[in-house]
Amino acid sequence: MNKNLIIISERNDKSTNNVLEWLDYYDIDFERKNVDSDRSDFCIRISTQETTTSVSDCIVWNRRGYMSLLPTHLKKSEWIGYLKKEQFPVLATLEKSNPKNYIGSYVHELENNKLNNLQAAAKVGLEIPKTIVTNNKQDLLNFVEVNKKYITKSLVYSPFLEKKDCYYKGNGTIVVDFEKVSEYFAPSLIQEYIDKEIEIRIFFILDNFYAMAIFSQNDLKTQIDFRNYNDVSPNRCVPFELEATTLAKIKEFVSLIGCNSGSIDLILTPENKFVFLEINPMGQYHWLSESCNYYVDKHIAELLIEKVVYE
Amino acid sequence: MSSIKKIKLFANCIPVKGAERSLICDLQRNRFDFIPNDLCEILILHEGKSTTEIKYIYKNLYDEIIDEYIDFLLEKEYVFFTHHPNWFPKMGLQWQDPFRINNAIIDVGENFEFEKILFELDSLKCKAVEFRFYDQKAIKIVNDILNYLQLKKSIISSVGFVLHYSEETTEHILNAIISNNSRVAYFVITNSPKNNFIKSLSNNVGYIIYTKDVVNDATHCGLITNMSLVINTKLFTESQHHNTCLNRKISIDKNGNIKNCPSMTESFGNIKDTTLEEALNHPNFKKYWHITKDQIEVCKDCEFRHICTDCRAYTENPEDQYSKPLKCGYDPYTNEWEEWSTNPLKQEAIEYYRLQGK
Numbered sequence: 257m258n259k260n261l262i263i264i265s266e267r268n269d270k271s272t273n274n275v276l277e278w279l280d281y282y283d284i285d286f287e288r289k290n291v292d293s294d295r296s297d298f299c300i301r302i303s304t305q306e307t308t309t310s311v312s313d314c315i316v317w318n319r320r321g322y323m324s325l326l327p328t329h330l331k332k333s334e335w336i337g338y339l340k341k342e343q344f345p346v347l348a349t350l351e352k353s354n355p356k357n358y359i360g361s362y363v364h365e366l367e368n369n370k371l372n373n374l375q376a377a378a379k380v381g382l383e384i385p386k387t388i389v390t391n392n393k394q395d396l397l398n399f400v401e402v403n404k405k406y407i408t409k410s411l412v413y414s415p416f417l418e419k420k421d422c423y424y425k426g427n428g429t430i431v432v433d434f435e436k437v438s439e440y441f442a443p444s445l446i447q448e449y450i451d452k453e454i455e456i457r458i459f460f461i462l463d464n465f466y467a468m469a470i471f472s473q474n475d476l477k478t479q480i481d482f483r484n485y486n487d488v489s490p491n492r493c494v495p496f497e498l499e500a501t502t503l504a505k506i507k508e509f510v511s512l513i514g515c516n517s518g519s520i521d522l523i524l525t526p527e528n529k530f531v532f533l534e535i536n537p538m539g540q541y542h543w544l545s546e547s548c549n550y551y552v553d554k555h556i557a558e559l560l561i562e563k564v565v566y567e
Numbered sequence: 568m569s570s571i572k573k574i575k576l577f578a579n580c581i582p583v584k585g586a587e588r589s590l591i592c593d594l595q596r597n598r599f600d601f602i603p604n605d606l607c608e609i610l611i612l613h614e615g616k617s618t619t620e621i622k623y624i625y626k627n628l629y630d631e632i633i634d635e636y637i638d639f640l641l642e643k644e645y646v647f648f649t650h651h652p653n654w655f656p657k658m659g660l661q662w663q664d665p666f667r668i669n670n671a672i673i674d675v676g677e678n679f680e681f682e683k684i685l686f687e688l689d690s691l692k693c694k695a696v697e698f699r700f701y702d703q704k705a706i707k708i709v710n711d712i713l714n715y716l717q718l719k720k721s722i723i724s725s726v727g728f729v730l731h732y733s734e735e736t737t738e739h740i741l742n743a744i745i746s747n748n749s750r751v752a753y754f755v756i757t758n759s760p761k762n763n764f765i766k767s768l769s770n771n772v773g774y775i776i777y778t779k780d781v782v783n784d785a786t787h788c789g790l791i792t793n794m795s796l797v798i799n800t801k802l803f804t805e806s807q808h809h810n811t812c813l814n815r816k817i818s819i820d821k822n823g824n825i826k827n828c829p830s831m832t833e834s835f836g837n838i839k840d841t842t843l844e845e846a847l848n849h850p851n852f853k854k855y856w857h858i859t860k861d862q863i864e865v866c867k868d869c870e871f872r873h874i875c876t877d878c879r880a881y882t883e884n885p886e887d888q889y890s891k892p893l894k895c896g897y898d899p900y901t902n903e904w905e906e907w908s909t910n911p912l913k914q915e916a917i918e919y920y921r922l923q924g925k
């Protein structure tokens with residue numbers, strides 16, 4: 257008998273909708289549980305023999321967000337901060353109860369620790385930028401070399417700031433201006449700026465890896481971070497084939513950090529070295545799929561169906 | 568690794584060779600450039616080689632021209648140089664779509680039962696529908712259709728309307744409809760006193776075209792001009808495998824007959840007593856879906872063949888389903904666009920379809 261298929265996402269996520277259209281095309285039933293939907297029932301049973309949960313016998317694709325486990329009126333209450341914290345170990349247990357068939361991970365997305373990722377990448381032999389995490393100028397100055405550029409980005413969470421009348425959210429990389437660095441500051445990650453020939457974006461889900469090359473170097477506006485899109489004449493984005501040794505290291509890396517889906521940023525340097533920058537466990541793939549005509553949506557539907565039918 | 572860099576096309580810039588000249592179709596930036604056929608040949612045969620190698624292959628007789636070509640390609644960002652050409656595979660040209668029917672043309676006639684038709688289109692999961700009206704007093708029906716779709720939370724997400732000009736088709740009235748209905752993709756107002764294009768107020772959906780073209784029945788359709796070229800991956804890839812007008816299309820003419828398109832003669836039953844599903848399952852229904860431009864006479868030699876749509880209802884030789892679209896005035900052997908309707912060689916077909924004066 258077929259297993260149940262559960263899709264966890266956000267109501268307006270385009271990629272989810274595309275995959276579901278393909279599931280429909282193949283006539284496969286599924287249940288969609290959106291983070292912004294009203295109710296998702298669940299249950300975890302712990303006994304001396306085993307732990308079973310409502311998803312331990314299902315195929316789950318956790319595309320975005322998480323199953324919304326809280327009644328709507330509580331989501332708006334003052335307790336929401338506390339309740340979300342309490343919800344977190346529940347989500348983690350649900351994910352862990354089904355390691356083989358739980359694809360994607362909100363826990364990874366939320367706790368995406370760049371320090372762990374960099375260490376794991378280095379361990380499998382991927383090049384990484386020279387990195388320091390510190391809170392004082394002296395250590396920073398001992399680390400930097402003259403005439404080199406350095407950047408800083410967040411350690412885990414995208415920076416955000418909520419004020420009464422405005423809201424700031426940053427999600428990028430900025431160049432460090434040493435003139436402006438104070439003597440003693442909040443713990444910060446600082447990395448050597450890597451010159452790039454091209455950027456490589458890799459989306460992966462289970463054993464499928466899709467790579468795209470982004471030619472951002474030609475264009476001054478995007479030299480630091482291509483998320484500052486240049487719309488007038490968009491950077492060339494084309495299919496890329498990772499050579500076997502790098503691909504093998506990447507596969508080892510994702511299995512080491514226990515991620516079965518996500519997107520990875522690499523840089524190809526002018527010296528033809530691949531340097532690992534970061535991984536986003538719930539990264540978008542729509543842009544990559546469209547640019548390279550990969551039909552990732554269709555492949556995801558097909559691999560979910562394979563699991564539903566044959567696992 | 569050899570130290571000399573090789574030339575590589577960006578995979579979304581694809582050369583298409585025609586009889587007398589070629590195109591580079593830039594599928595990412597949605598534009599094209601004409602290139603001479605000998606440059607197209609260089610790109611097709613010698614991509615992945617170094618400039619020196621290419622010059623040598625042409626016996627170093629054309630070094631200057633080759634340098635000029637490469638300057639042009641670099642300036643337009645069609646090519647780059649790399650030590651590793653094999654890291655940059657060609658883009659796959661597959662075309663896939665999860666819907667059995669993805670577009671429909673509905674001609675509105677006297678006994679138009681829109682609820683029944685919309686219900687059936689909805690169950691086929693057809694997302695894009697065009698309604699064409701051939702008389703005035705259409706706005707009420709337009710509103711009825713849109714209200715019904717909203718009420719039923721229909722899967723139909725893109726609706727276009729072709730209407731006659733009237734006092735009800737002012738920019739003001741149409742824009743009010745557009746802003747209340749995110750489903751409206753466009754209005755085309757025919758028989759207008761003047762030509763005018765009104766940009767959409769938001770996100771490119773919901774534009775209005777006023778055109779002086781006189782449209783009184785389905786015979787207006789099928790016109791192919793240099794204005795109707797579309798450069799994107801969807802059309803380019805679909806065109807490799809399918810017909811670029813009729814693939815996944817279903818239509819109802821103004822008498823309720825279910826057809827591939829309203830201009831076709833073959834009917835697969837009337838909507839009164841046949842469902843769209845039944846028509847779709849008729850063995851002949853999909854017979855045009857796989858006729859590609861590479862198989863069509865003349866078009867197969869045309870550099871525009873993958874950025875141009877097709878027409879199978881009006882062809883130069885009505886007896887031959889692989890004949891060139893009648894209403895295209897382009898000649899890929901002379902590279903000239905001419906008025907199709909006055910071409911002496913087309914008069915017989917024009918008479919056959921009774922298109923005189925249309």
Ligand code: SF4
Binds near residue numbers: 813828829831879
């Ligand atoms: S086949 Fe020709 S007449 Fe029919 S819808 Fe297509 S372009 Fe129009």
Ligand code: SF4
Binds near residue numbers: 872897
């Ligand atoms: S000859 Fe054919 S491919 Fe060329 S423009 Fe005309 S219809 Fe299109």
